Amino acid sequence: MALSQKVNIAYNEKGGPLLDVNTDKKIVYNTKDLNLWYGKDHALKNINLAVYEREVTAIIGPSGCGKSTYIKTLNRMVQLVPTVRISGDISYRGKSILDKSYKVEDLRTRVGMVFQKPNPFPKSIYDNVAYGPRIHGIKNRKILDQIVEKSLRGAAIWDEVKDRLNENAYGLSGGQQQRLCIARCLAIEPDVILMDEPTSALDPKSTLKVEELIHELKKEYSIIIVTHNMQQAARISDKTAFFLNGEVVEYDETDVIFSNPSDKRTEDYITGRFG
Numbered sequence: 001m002a003l004s005q006k007v008n009i010a011y012n013e014k015g016g017p018l019l020d021v022n023t024d025k026k027i028v029y030n031t032k033d034l035n036l037w038y039g040k041d042h043a044l045k046n047i048n049l050a051v052y053e054r055e056v057t058a059i060i061g062p063s064g065c066g067k068s069t070y071i072k073t074l075n076r077m078v079q080l081v082p083t084v085r086i087s088g089d090i091s092y093r094g095k096s097i098l099d100k101s102y103k104v105e106d107l108r109t110r111v112g113m114v115f116q117k118p119n120p121f122p123k124s125i126y127d128n129v130a131y132g133p134r135i136h137g138i139k140n141r142k143i144l145d146q147i148v149e150k151s152l153r154g155a156a157i158w159d160e161v162k163d164r165l166n167e168n169a170y171g172l173s174g175g176q177q178q179r180l181c182i183a184r185c186l187a188i189e190p191d192v193i194l195m196d197e198p199t200s201a202l203d204p205k206s207t208l209k210v211e212e213l214i215h216e217l218k219k220e221y222s223i224i225i226v227t228h229n230m231q232q233a234a235r236i237s238d239k240t241a242f243f244l245n246g247e248v249v250e251y252d253e254t255d256v257i258f259s260n261p262s263d264k265r266t267e268d269y270i271t272g273r274f275g
């Protein structure tokens with residue numbers, strides 16, 4: 001039986017899902033009957049998916065199957081595209097984020113995002129990390145110093161940059177820049193981190209570092225990662241959703257997806273028969 005059929009959700013008094021009754025695990029995001037169109041192009045079809053607290057959830061699938069579109073619905077970034085139309089529901093911690101009363105700024109302080117290409121600001125290493133807290137009104141230098149150090153440590157890059165905090169972030173290697181972007185994300189103390197192919201522009205050594213970091217980060221954060229790299233999904237994730245043509249073909253424990261998938265299409269994809 002696939003995970004989606006096994007999930008038995010407890011709802012809060014306002015109707016928001018909070019807990020998987022079977023496992024007692026907290027649900028961070030619950031996506032229900034989600035459809036998304038870019039103009040006439042039906043990019044996401046009837047997505048149902050529960051994301052669990054303090055787990056790594058991997059989204060895999062061939063190019064153009066809707067992975068990035070899905071992850072960008074979770075912080076409402078996709079709504080920046082004017083032709084986008086959405087039906088269904090996504091709840092975050094029991095509250096519908098598609099509801100107009102849910103302020104996007106509130107969502108973005110809880111949900112950070114790391115992109116495919118490292119995208120530090122053309123500022124110092126320190127100012128990159130202090131950027132978010134400053135926007136939230138923190139001006140005290142001592143407090144900012146503490147946040148910067150904690151975030152850089154959390155992103156496993158402190159030792160490499162502690163003596164050059166005032167240098168421009170562009171002087172860092174690609175792998176270091178990506179960990180700096182993760183530190184920038186941690187500085188706002190998010191609950192969830194969305195990662196859209198965070199290692200695809202990195203060399204194997206930096207990729208390994210980021211993978212080890214993700215393993216550490218899931219002790220405190222819930223992580224949703226889009227990846228083209230199936231070995232990576234198998235190595236670092238707890239659950240895996242296989243997307244194809246805008247649909248979730250299968251969603252289950254990562255071990256099950258990679259050792260005993262129930263759908264032939266999943267098996268064909270993970271064994272490299274297409275994609």
Ligand SMILES: Nc1ncnc2c1ncn2[C@@H]1O[C@H](COP(=O)(O)OP(=O)(O)OP(=O)(O)O)[C@@H](O)[C@H]1O
Pocket residue numbers: 038041043061062063064065066067068069070081
């Ligand atoms: N801004 C946009 N405007 C119109 N169509 C879009 C837009 N972004 C994505 N699409 C379309 O939506 C579908 C899903 O794209 P998406 O980028 O989500 O796929 P993906 O699985 O992340 O692909 P890849 O692995 O290549 O990054 C594709 O058909 C794509 O052309």
